[in-house]
Amino acid sequence: MRKMKVAVIGLGVMGQTHARIYTEHAGVELAAVYDIYQPHARQMAEKYRTKAAGSLEELFGMEELDAVSICTSDDQHYELAMLACKHGKHVLMEKPLATDLKEAKAIVEQAKASGIKMMVGHTLRWDPRYYHARQTVASGQLGSPLHLYARRNNSYQNGLRLKGRTSVLMFLGVHDIDAIEWVTGDRIVEVYTVEVRNRLNEFNVGDAAVTTFKLASGAVGSYETSWVMPDQYYELDAKLDIVGTEGAVNINIVNQNIQRHTEGRFTYPDTMYGMEMYGRLTGIMKEELTSFILAVTEDAPLPIMVEEAYRAVQIATCMEQSLQTGLPVIVPSSID
Structure with missing residues:
Protein backbone atom coordinates (compact mmCIF):
# COMPACT_ATOMS: atom_id res chain seq x y z
CA MET A 1 0.00 0.00 0.00
CA ARG A 2 1.36 3.42 -0.98
CA LYS A 3 2.34 5.64 1.90
CA MET A 4 0.75 9.07 2.31
CA LYS A 5 3.37 11.71 1.51
CA VAL A 6 3.23 14.85 3.62
CA ALA A 7 5.33 17.95 4.22
CA VAL A 8 5.55 20.18 7.29
CA ILE A 9 5.72 23.96 6.84
CA GLY A 10 7.04 25.89 9.85
CA LEU A 11 9.40 24.08 12.18
CA GLY A 12 8.84 25.57 15.59
CA VAL A 13 7.64 23.46 18.51
CA MET A 14 4.38 22.43 16.82
CA GLY A 15 5.99 21.83 13.44
CA GLN A 16 8.59 19.56 14.99
CA THR A 17 5.84 17.69 16.82
CA HIS A 18 4.01 17.12 13.53
CA ALA A 19 7.22 16.00 11.84
CA ARG A 20 8.04 13.51 14.55
CA ILE A 21 4.55 11.99 14.63
CA TYR A 22 4.55 11.59 10.85
CA THR A 23 7.92 9.83 10.92
CA GLU A 24 6.62 7.45 13.59
CA HIS A 25 3.49 6.54 11.60
CA ALA A 26 3.90 3.39 9.48
CA GLY A 27 1.54 4.64 6.76
CA VAL A 28 3.16 8.03 6.23
CA GLU A 29 6.31 9.32 4.57
CA LEU A 30 7.57 12.73 5.64
CA ALA A 31 8.51 13.86 2.14
CA ALA A 32 9.84 17.33 2.98
CA VAL A 33 10.04 20.11 5.53
CA TYR A 34 10.21 23.87 5.04
CA ASP A 35 11.05 26.79 7.25
CA ILE A 36 11.72 30.38 6.28
CA TYR A 37 15.04 30.09 8.14
CA GLN A 38 16.80 27.66 5.86
CA PRO A 39 19.65 26.58 8.20
CA HIS A 40 17.01 25.44 10.69
CA ALA A 41 15.08 23.67 7.92
CA ARG A 42 18.21 21.76 6.88
CA GLN A 43 18.94 20.82 10.48
CA MET A 44 15.39 19.49 10.97
CA ALA A 45 15.52 17.67 7.64
CA GLU A 46 18.61 15.83 8.81
CA LYS A 47 16.99 15.04 12.15
CA TYR A 48 13.86 13.59 10.56
CA ARG A 49 15.68 12.01 7.61
CA THR A 50 13.92 13.93 4.88
CA LYS A 51 14.65 16.80 2.49
CA ALA A 52 14.50 20.53 3.16
CA ALA A 53 12.58 22.36 0.45
CA GLY A 54 14.41 25.49 -0.60
CA SER A 55 11.20 27.42 -1.29
CA LEU A 56 7.45 27.14 -1.07
CA GLU A 57 7.35 26.88 -4.86
CA GLU A 58 9.62 23.84 -4.71
CA LEU A 59 7.57 22.24 -1.96
CA PHE A 60 4.15 22.73 -3.55
CA GLY A 61 5.59 21.71 -6.90
CA MET A 62 6.22 18.18 -5.61
CA GLU A 63 3.68 16.23 -7.66
CA GLU A 64 3.84 13.17 -5.38
CA LEU A 65 2.98 15.25 -2.30
CA ASP A 66 -0.45 14.44 -0.86
CA ALA A 67 -0.75 16.86 2.05
CA VAL A 68 0.87 19.57 4.14
CA SER A 69 0.85 20.50 7.79
CA ILE A 70 0.82 24.28 8.20
CA CYS A 71 2.52 25.11 11.51
CA THR A 72 3.63 28.70 10.89
CA SER A 73 2.63 31.82 12.77
CA ASP A 74 -1.08 32.62 12.53
CA ASP A 75 -0.70 35.57 10.14
CA GLN A 76 0.78 33.29 7.45
CA HIS A 77 -2.10 30.80 7.35
CA TYR A 78 -4.04 32.53 4.60
CA GLU A 79 -1.24 32.59 2.02
CA LEU A 80 -0.24 28.98 2.69
CA ALA A 81 -3.80 27.66 2.70
CA MET A 82 -4.44 29.32 -0.64
CA LEU A 83 -1.27 27.79 -2.09
CA ALA A 84 -2.33 24.36 -0.87
CA CYS A 85 -5.77 24.75 -2.47
CA LYS A 86 -4.19 25.93 -5.73
CA HIS A 87 -1.94 22.87 -5.88
CA GLY A 88 -4.57 20.40 -4.64
CA LYS A 89 -2.80 19.40 -1.42
CA HIS A 90 -4.79 18.33 1.62
CA VAL A 91 -4.21 20.53 4.67
CA LEU A 92 -3.82 20.09 8.41
CA MET A 93 -3.45 23.56 9.86
CA GLU A 94 -2.68 24.62 13.39
CA LYS A 95 -5.42 26.83 14.80
CA PRO A 96 -6.74 29.39 14.12
CA LEU A 97 -7.94 29.10 10.54
CA ALA A 98 -6.90 32.75 10.11
CA THR A 99 -6.73 35.90 12.21
CA ASP A 100 -8.77 37.96 9.74
CA LEU A 101 -12.41 37.03 9.17
CA LYS A 102 -12.39 37.87 5.45
CA GLU A 103 -9.33 35.71 4.95
CA ALA A 104 -10.94 32.90 6.94
CA LYS A 105 -14.04 33.06 4.72
CA ALA A 106 -11.90 33.01 1.57
CA ILE A 107 -10.07 29.91 2.82
CA VAL A 108 -13.37 28.11 3.45
CA GLU A 109 -14.63 28.96 -0.02
CA GLN A 110 -11.40 28.00 -1.76
CA ALA A 111 -11.06 24.73 0.16
CA LYS A 112 -14.58 23.70 -0.87
CA ALA A 113 -14.00 24.74 -4.48
CA SER A 114 -10.70 22.84 -4.73
CA GLY A 115 -12.10 19.62 -3.25
CA ILE A 116 -9.23 19.14 -0.82
CA LYS A 117 -9.65 17.98 2.77
CA MET A 118 -8.80 20.71 5.25
CA MET A 119 -8.69 20.21 9.01
CA VAL A 120 -7.80 22.80 11.63
CA GLY A 121 -6.15 21.46 14.76
CA HIS A 122 -8.52 22.51 17.52
CA THR A 123 -6.86 20.07 19.90
CA LEU A 124 -9.66 19.94 22.48
CA LEU A 289 -2.72 13.78 13.24
CA THR A 290 -4.04 10.22 12.99
CA SER A 291 -7.54 11.58 12.27
CA PHE A 292 -6.10 13.67 9.45
CA ILE A 293 -4.13 10.74 8.04
CA LEU A 294 -7.23 8.52 8.05
CA ALA A 295 -9.28 11.25 6.37
CA VAL A 296 -6.76 11.46 3.53
CA THR A 297 -5.96 7.75 3.14
CA GLU A 298 -9.32 6.15 3.96
CA ASP A 299 -11.80 9.00 3.43
CA ALA A 300 -12.70 8.89 7.14
CA PRO A 301 -14.84 11.80 8.36
CA LEU A 302 -13.01 14.81 9.77
CA PRO A 303 -13.69 15.43 13.48
CA ILE A 304 -13.87 19.16 12.73
CA MET A 305 -15.04 20.75 9.50
CA VAL A 306 -13.38 23.87 8.13
CA GLU A 307 -16.68 25.76 8.56
CA GLU A 308 -16.53 25.04 12.30
CA ALA A 309 -12.99 26.41 12.46
CA TYR A 310 -14.30 29.51 10.69
Missing part, protein backbone atom coordinates in the same frame (compact mmCIF):
# COMPACT_ATOMS: atom_id res chain seq x y z
CA ARG A 125 -11.65 17.79 20.05
CA TRP A 126 -9.08 15.05 20.71
CA ASP A 127 -8.82 15.65 24.47
CA PRO A 128 -10.53 12.68 26.21
CA ARG A 129 -11.78 14.96 28.99
CA TYR A 130 -13.62 17.32 26.64
CA TYR A 131 -14.78 14.38 24.52
CA HIS A 132 -16.24 12.73 27.62
CA ALA A 133 -17.96 16.00 28.60
CA ARG A 134 -19.53 16.16 25.13
CA GLN A 135 -20.76 12.56 25.44
CA THR A 136 -22.22 13.31 28.86
CA VAL A 137 -24.16 16.32 27.57
CA ALA A 138 -25.32 14.46 24.46
CA SER A 139 -26.58 11.54 26.56
CA GLY A 140 -28.94 13.86 28.43
CA GLN A 141 -27.47 13.03 31.82
CA LEU A 142 -26.99 16.73 32.63
CA GLY A 143 -30.51 17.62 31.57
CA SER A 144 -30.55 21.06 29.95
CA PRO A 145 -27.34 23.09 30.43
CA LEU A 146 -28.02 26.24 32.42
CA HIS A 147 -24.71 27.98 32.93
CA LEU A 148 -21.05 27.48 31.99
CA TYR A 149 -17.62 28.68 33.02
CA ALA A 150 -14.46 28.22 30.98
CA ARG A 151 -10.93 29.54 31.19
CA ARG A 152 -7.59 29.18 29.42
CA ASN A 153 -4.73 31.09 31.03
CA ASN A 154 -1.20 30.84 29.68
CA SER A 155 2.22 32.05 30.75
CA TYR A 156 3.59 35.54 30.31
CA GLN A 157 6.46 34.06 28.29
CA ASN A 158 3.98 32.97 25.59
CA GLY A 159 2.43 36.41 25.39
CA LEU A 160 5.89 37.98 25.28
CA ARG A 161 7.11 35.53 22.63
CA LEU A 162 4.34 36.50 20.17
CA LYS A 163 5.07 40.24 20.49
CA GLY A 164 1.61 41.40 19.41
CA ARG A 165 1.42 39.34 16.19
CA THR A 166 -2.01 38.11 17.31
CA SER A 167 -4.46 38.64 20.15
CA VAL A 168 -5.10 36.49 23.19
CA LEU A 169 -8.61 35.75 21.89
CA MET A 170 -7.32 34.50 18.53
CA PHE A 171 -4.34 32.64 19.97
CA LEU A 172 -6.01 30.99 22.98
CA GLY A 173 -9.68 31.91 22.90
CA VAL A 174 -10.55 30.01 19.74
CA HIS A 175 -9.80 26.74 21.56
CA ASP A 176 -12.58 27.16 24.08
CA ILE A 177 -14.96 29.01 21.77
CA ASP A 178 -15.01 25.92 19.58
CA ALA A 179 -15.10 23.56 22.57
CA ILE A 180 -18.09 25.31 24.18
CA GLU A 181 -20.22 24.92 21.06
CA TRP A 182 -18.94 21.40 20.34
CA VAL A 183 -19.39 20.06 23.88
CA THR A 184 -22.83 21.60 24.43
CA GLY A 185 -24.14 21.12 20.88
CA ASP A 186 -25.39 24.70 21.23
CA ARG A 187 -24.58 28.02 19.54
CA ILE A 188 -23.13 31.18 21.03
CA VAL A 189 -25.47 33.98 19.97
CA GLU A 190 -24.24 37.03 21.90
CA VAL A 191 -20.95 38.11 23.51
CA TYR A 192 -19.81 40.96 25.72
CA THR A 193 -16.08 41.26 26.39
CA VAL A 194 -13.82 43.43 28.54
CA GLU A 195 -10.04 43.36 28.83
CA VAL A 196 -7.09 44.62 30.85
CA ARG A 197 -3.85 45.99 29.38
CA ASN A 198 -0.66 46.26 31.37
CA ARG A 199 2.26 43.84 30.94
CA LEU A 200 1.91 43.50 27.15
CA ASN A 201 0.78 47.05 26.46
CA GLU A 202 4.02 47.80 24.58
CA PHE A 203 2.81 45.38 21.89
CA ASN A 204 -0.66 46.95 21.76
CA VAL A 205 -2.44 43.78 22.90
CA GLY A 206 -4.49 42.94 25.95
CA ASP A 207 -3.21 40.87 28.86
CA ALA A 208 -6.50 39.18 29.62
CA ALA A 209 -10.08 39.16 28.36
CA VAL A 210 -13.29 38.18 30.15
CA THR A 211 -16.44 37.44 28.15
CA THR A 212 -20.02 36.82 29.16
CA PHE A 213 -22.03 35.02 26.52
CA LYS A 214 -25.49 33.70 25.74
CA LEU A 215 -26.32 30.43 24.01
CA ALA A 216 -29.23 29.85 21.67
CA SER A 217 -30.83 27.53 24.25
CA GLY A 218 -30.95 30.34 26.81
CA ALA A 219 -27.97 29.11 28.83
CA VAL A 220 -25.40 31.72 29.87
CA GLY A 221 -21.68 31.54 30.47
CA SER A 222 -18.44 33.27 31.35
CA TYR A 223 -15.06 32.82 29.70
CA GLU A 224 -11.68 34.16 30.76
CA THR A 225 -8.38 33.93 28.93
CA SER A 226 -4.96 35.44 29.51
CA TRP A 227 -1.31 35.04 28.61
CA VAL A 228 0.33 36.86 31.51
CA MET A 229 0.47 34.20 34.22
CA PRO A 230 3.57 34.62 36.44
CA ASP A 231 6.68 32.70 35.48
CA GLN A 232 6.47 30.40 38.51
CA TYR A 233 2.82 29.55 37.83
CA TYR A 234 1.57 26.64 35.73
CA GLU A 235 2.32 26.80 32.02
CA LEU A 236 -1.39 26.36 31.26
CA ASP A 237 -4.44 26.66 33.52
CA ALA A 238 -7.64 25.58 31.77
CA LYS A 239 -11.09 24.63 33.02
CA LEU A 240 -14.63 23.94 31.87
CA ASP A 241 -17.66 23.69 34.16
CA ILE A 242 -21.17 22.99 32.86
CA VAL A 243 -24.17 22.97 35.18
CA GLY A 244 -27.43 21.50 33.93
CA THR A 245 -30.90 20.87 35.29
CA GLU A 246 -30.01 17.29 36.23
CA GLY A 247 -26.26 17.27 36.80
CA ALA A 248 -22.89 18.92 36.22
CA VAL A 249 -19.55 18.18 34.60
CA ASN A 250 -16.21 19.69 35.59
CA ILE A 251 -12.87 19.64 33.73
CA ASN A 252 -9.68 20.90 35.33
CA ILE A 253 -6.56 20.16 33.32
CA VAL A 254 -4.02 21.44 35.87
CA ASN A 255 -4.05 18.32 38.04
CA GLN A 256 -2.99 15.40 35.84
CA ASN A 257 -3.26 12.97 38.80
CA ILE A 258 0.50 13.09 39.07
CA GLN A 259 2.62 15.78 40.68
CA ARG A 260 6.36 16.21 40.87
CA HIS A 261 8.42 18.18 43.36
CA THR A 262 11.78 19.16 41.88
CA GLU A 263 14.00 22.23 42.01
CA GLY A 264 12.02 23.58 44.93
CA ARG A 265 8.57 23.63 43.34
CA PHE A 266 5.60 21.44 42.49
CA THR A 267 4.80 20.78 38.84
CA TYR A 268 2.16 18.73 37.06
CA PRO A 269 3.75 16.77 34.19
CA ASP A 270 1.86 16.67 30.90
CA THR A 271 0.34 13.23 30.42
CA MET A 272 -2.08 14.11 27.63
CA TYR A 273 -0.71 16.24 24.80
CA GLY A 274 2.73 14.97 23.93
CA MET A 275 3.66 12.17 26.30
CA GLU A 276 6.61 10.06 25.20
CA MET A 277 6.35 6.34 25.91
CA TYR A 278 8.84 3.71 24.75
CA GLY A 279 10.49 6.16 22.38
CA ARG A 280 7.31 7.28 20.61
CA LEU A 281 4.93 10.20 21.07
CA THR A 282 1.43 9.40 22.23
CA GLY A 283 -1.54 11.46 23.34
CA ILE A 284 -3.75 14.19 21.95
CA MET A 285 -1.44 15.40 19.17
CA LYS A 286 -0.93 11.88 17.87
CA GLU A 287 -4.70 11.32 17.80
CA GLU A 288 -5.22 14.61 15.97
CA ARG A 311 -17.02 29.77 13.32
CA ALA A 312 -14.41 30.02 16.11
CA VAL A 313 -12.69 32.90 14.30
CA GLN A 314 -16.07 34.56 13.71
CA ILE A 315 -16.99 34.47 17.41
CA ALA A 316 -13.52 35.67 18.48
CA THR A 317 -13.92 38.56 16.02
CA CYS A 318 -17.26 39.44 17.64
CA MET A 319 -15.53 39.46 21.04
CA GLU A 320 -12.92 41.86 19.69
CA GLN A 321 -15.69 44.05 18.25
CA SER A 322 -17.26 44.15 21.70
CA LEU A 323 -13.92 45.33 23.13
CA GLN A 324 -13.88 48.19 20.63
CA THR A 325 -17.49 49.29 21.11
CA GLY A 326 -17.97 48.52 24.78
CA LEU A 327 -21.28 46.88 23.89
CA PRO A 328 -22.65 43.35 23.49
CA VAL A 329 -22.34 41.96 19.96
CA ILE A 330 -24.77 39.59 18.26
CA VAL A 331 -22.97 36.63 16.63
CA PRO A 332 -24.11 35.97 13.04
CA SER A 333 -25.77 32.61 12.56
CA SER A 334 -23.97 31.90 9.28
CA ILE A 335 -20.76 32.69 7.40
CA ASP A 336 -20.79 36.40 6.56
